[in-house]
Amino acid sequence: MRGPSGAGKSLFLRAIADLDPNEGDVVLAGQSRDSLAGPQWRRLVGYLPAEPGWWADRIGSHFSDWAKAAPLAARLGLPAEAGDWPVTRPSTGERTRLALVRALAAEPKVLLLDEPTAALDVNSVLAVEDLIAERVAAGLAVLWVTHDPAQAGRVSRRSVIVSAGQVTDEAEENA
């Protein structure tokens, strides 16, 4: 999903994750969102915001089992000791990758990504794209917000543009 800043992309993701009051029905594999409690729904539909939050002093405390999450972190170029880091230590790019690992470790069925590679160097971008592609092949559904048309071309099966509250399919727009 692409579109100018302020077009409502993040609000749309927040609405799907049911973080703000919103209208309309969302269905996941035949199950309506309203039939599930909020926390149950959000365990199925993970969301990685552009600026992920941290609630504990150490990185590792944000994972139910850091040892299990460490191999995932290693694939994104983060050392196993990162679990002992204070949350103030990692850079913005490292924090985004750690939050991605945190979201994946919860094993959602759907993952909403809000510009997950905006703060990353080229190698990390490719590592993130690889990891997500692997999860998608294993059945994860991903809604990916990006500003980079090249990235959209690499990772998307279907591409939409959001502008002034309207969603258009990119294929239709080009036709």
Place this chain on the structure above:
Amino acid sequence: MTGYIALTPLDLAWGACLVLINAFLSLILDLGIHRRLLIAASRMVVQLSLMGLVLAALFSHVSPWWTALAAILMILFAGREATARQDRPLGGWWSYGVGTAAISMAATVVTVFALTTALGPDPWYDPRYAIPLLGMVLGNTMNGVSLGLHTLTNGVVLRRAAVEARLMLGATRMEALGPVIRDSLRSALMPVINGMAATGLVTLPGMMTGQILGGVAPMDAVKYQILVMFLLSGGAGIGAVTAVLGGVRRLTDNRHRLRLDHLARGGSLF
């Protein structure tokens, strides 16, 4: 009551000199607080004098209805005071409502509890016991409630990203707000705990010294004070828990979403 020294207006005038000295200092040091100081001092004199008249009338009648009316008025004022101290109050009537409900519940429970068990005057609503007791419990309950709500509403605004990060991972509202709730209750109870720890060493509580000045034997005054300290901690605790949990319900919804739009001005300070 064995003999005590009654104060004349002249005695009070001597004391008032100290306030005038403060106002004078404010003038020459350009502190700009002399007006507020004098207004506050005048308010204090008027309010306490009226209270004295009201108490004298109440004590001479021992009517449950007039006692209840006085208690309700005191509770409503306490609720207003607790609400006025919030930086980021809940929107609409919720701030006043949650604060006042918590204060009235906690203060009533604790006061009635003390009147019917430990103190046991006859009748139990005797205003000579009920009103001063309620007044002391109210003051501390109000502090606990207002500190608890203050810390809660500030906490959810400042730690919004952290709270929502947990919600995003499927935490319930109580799990996600756990750290903020604990902080709120801790800061609500800290003054009572510090107060109990310092009492007798650093401070001599006003009620106890008042009784001693009034001619009560020191050990009897001490026993009263111990009972009162227990009541104060009970009032602050019950009040803060009620207010904070009520605030949490209003700041979230049944879909376990954080609802900062329920704060006045949407949670922004200006």
